[in-house]
Amino acid sequence: MLLVTGPSGAATRELQFGRFTITVSESWTAQTFHIVDQLAQWDEFSHTQYARWARTNLTLDTEDRQLLQKHAEMRRNRGWGNGFEQAFLVEGSIEAAAANAIDQKLLTADEAKSERDILLHFAPKLARLRDQHQKDIDAFQMELMRERRRLSPWFDKFIRFTQTKTAVKAQVYLVVNPEERSGGGEANGGRIVVEVPAPNPLTALFHESLHVLMAPHLDEIKATAEAAGMSWQNLNEGIVYALAPGLTDNPSEADWLSEQLARYLERGTPASDNLVQSYMIASIIRPALRSSIHAGETFAVFLPKAVATWRSFMPR
Numbered sequence: 001m002l003l004v005t006g007p008s009g010a011a012t013r014e015l016q017f018g019r020f021t022i023t024v025s026e027s028w029t030a031q032t033f034h035i036v037d038q039l040a041q042w043d044e045f046s047h048t049q050y051a052r053w054a055r056t057n058l059t060l061d062t063e064d065r066q067l068l069q070k071h072a073e074m075r076r077n078r079g080w081g082n083g084f085e086q087a088f089l090v091e092g093s094i095e096a097a098a099a100n101a102i103d104q105k106l107l108t109a110d111e112a113k114s115e116r117d118i119l120l121h122f123a124p125k126l127a128r129l130r131d132q133h134q135k136d137i138d139a140f141q142m143e144l145m146r147e148r149r150r151l152s153p154w155f156d157k158f159i160r161f162t163q164t165k166t167a168v169k170a171q172v173y174l175v176v177n178p179e180e181r182s183g184g185g186e187a188n189g190g191r192i193v194v195e196v197p198a199p200n201p202l203t204a205l206f207h208e209s210l211h212v213l214m215a216p217h218l219d220e221i222k223a224t225a226e227a228a229g230m231s232w233q234n235l236n237e238g239i240v241y242a243l244a245p246g247l248t249d250n251p252s253e254a255d256w257l258s259e260q261l262a263r264y265l266e267r268g269t270p271a272s273d274n275l276v277q278s279y280m281i282a283s284i285i286r287p288a289l290r291s292s293i294h295a296g297e298t299f300a301v302f303l304p305k306a307v308a309t310w311r312s313f314m315p316r
Contacts, residue, residue, distance in 0.1 A: 238281025
């Protein structure tokens with residue numbers, strides 16, 4: 001573990017898990033971007049707890065709503081992982097991030113300046129949320145240090161499983177979350193976001209880290225899913241959910257994967273919902289995945305088994 005001070009003055013921790021290294025940061029620029037991104041609700045996968053919090057804590061006015069609409073329009077034009085994450089999930093100030101985005105041609109000058117102004121507008125409004133949950137961020141960092149030894153063997157297994165040959169580094173940004181019972185994370189643009197507090201932020205970190213390891217296999221997943229008549233996004237998420245929390249949770253304490261699926265269905269979420277589909281796939285393929293991991297098989301060997309297992313349960 002290496003403790004350093006980033007350009008923004010915030011401390012960052014570098015943790016090594018064999019050939020997988022994460023740099024953990026609580027950059028305020030990154031936090032502001034993520035929260036605004038969720039408040040804009042520009043995609044079906046946006047996290048709704050921030051919008052619920054805003055309804056009673058921000059009392060959004062006309063200017064706020066116009067700026068969120070502008071943010072949503074820019075995000076829809078590019079989609080996930082195509083510039084904005086690389087530009088603003090960073091260390092340093094909002095102004096410096098925008099200037100760098102222009103210099104590095106991550107965004108157009110108009111996009112970078114517009115996003116800069118949006119984030120500078122909302123940052124003071126979000127500071128109270130940050131201050132309220134700073135203790136949760138601190139507690140999670142301590143939990144991560146305590147769990148490092150338990151996590152390391154799993155990273156070794158998954159690195160072998162995904163046939164990762166070179167060292168991998170991932171940037172992890174911790175973001176305050178307004179609800180303890182709702183939250184998770186994301187992995188887009190080579191960055192990982194983990195919301196804290198949340199029902200299981202350590203599992204969220206593990207889950208999103210696996211997306212980084214799985215990224216080189218996306219073309220393979222897409223081709224296999226298309227041939228099987230499946231959504232590649234659901235297959236991809238299903239495999240990662242089967243890995244974490246499916247295999248990494250302590251089975252003597254809880255089965256978070258099955259419990260979360262049950263929660264969705266109990267609330268009346270239809271089986272056609274993308275998240276429900278991913279959880280269903282994960283639950284069905286988990287036994288085959290466990291056998292493959294224990295047998296030392298690679299992802300290329302496992303993928304057709306996963307699709308065959310799902311198809312035996314849910315034929316076309």
